Amino acid sequence: MAVRREKAERLADEELMPLVGRKDPEAFEVLYDRHGGAAYSLAYRIVGDRAAAEEVTQEAFISVWRSGARFDAARGSVRSWLLSVVRNRAIDFLRSKAGKAPKLDFDDESALEQRPAAERTEDEALRRETAGEVRGAIGKLPGEQAKVIDLAYFGGFSHSEIAEMLQLPMGTVKGRMRLGLEKIRGELAEGLA
């Protein structure tokens, strides 16, 4: 039997997940109300389009609804798991979009979107940066570290694609990713001190 909404609201995320696994709509609804905003925001940040972000968020939550029992509390919080599901869906969306056959009457903008990820060029890096998307935690990083983290995490590019895009050795790209994460982590630790 499904729990009542009031009871579900009093439960921690980790307590809601077994109920979601047993197909309890009220538990799932509470989960969405807690994290739907963050999930949609992340999807929008990655796909850059409201309709697509809505589709990605809905698909991600439905996959959670149908596979809720797969959540493993030992590997992190429900929220981080949920957001990783959303990120993966959003990156898949970008990749499938990039994999479409180009139109015959394409212009530069649509052609850029339709090229496979590996063929997208530095224009993509520039677009993401100049669109003011490098912000928040990574906004404080040195530009070269922020750029590789942004392209990897929010753009879904592999380190080799980024290396090709920015014409850098792969080792340099991986090094900048690590330095960037170290700096963010260091700032978090200082904030807690």
Add this chain to the structure above:
Amino acid sequence: MNGNDHIRWSEDLAAYMLGALEQREAGEFERHLESCERCQGEMRWFDPAVQTLSESVERQEPPPGLRAALMAEVRADVRPAPAKSRRWRLRPAMAFAAAALLVAVVVGYEIGTSDSGSKGGSTVLSTQEHGIRVKMVREGDGGTLHLANLHQLPPDKVLEAWVRREGTVEAVPALLVPDRKGQAETTIADMSGVDTVMVTEEPQGGSETPTGEAIVTMTVPL
């Protein structure tokens, strides 16, 4: 595990956590990770930094229809599948009861037009019965049914909305669950041909046909 081996993989750790390793590389790294406590420790240390990336994005308000659409799909999953079709004809006795309810319970409604700023504006129908405030907002082909001043339901009950279209009663997929303020809403995707909207109290999970007493009945001008 020697130190050099760890250093080699350590270079890949940040890329792995950012999802930037190729699939084959990620698989190799995961195999190494299983036996490398230093990498496991570093991953735990880096994890909050990666989570911060997700949380640092500019907050966007999800479209209002997303929640309703999502919950409609979820509730459709738990609703028992109808034997043949989601549409059915009311049995004579049920039809009579529904008709009687329509005549007896409809208190009236006000019709107003508001400019919602969207294409074509929206039409608002409102009424009140049994102390429950009812508002039906029609936009385009669909609509949203809002209920307020609802009593809390027993744990084994839900509210279910129904529409009557050309004499056939259909269940609205998303069940209504009052929140703490006694408010609930559900989306009706297709209002074309609907002349009546009704809400009944039903067992948890909803019913295929109305079984409970109608607490709300609203006629809708075609």
